Amino acid sequence: MLQAQGQLRYRGRCADCSWIGRPFIRYSTADAAARDHSDAQRHTAFVVDQYDMRIVGSTVRPDRAGRA
């Protein structure tokens, strides 16, 4: 996994449990994983960057999960 070091990575995290998503290169993929967790667990999830800093605007709340 040496080639993965130094690359920008995103992953989902949860505000309601200790769930941490797999790291993804693409923000959109990490965001989709966070939405999956929010949908499945009815938890508030969000996306962090490689420094574990929350991405502003990435929060996914379960009451928004009913979208088509």
Ligand SMILES: [Zn+2]
């Ligand atoms: Zn959770």
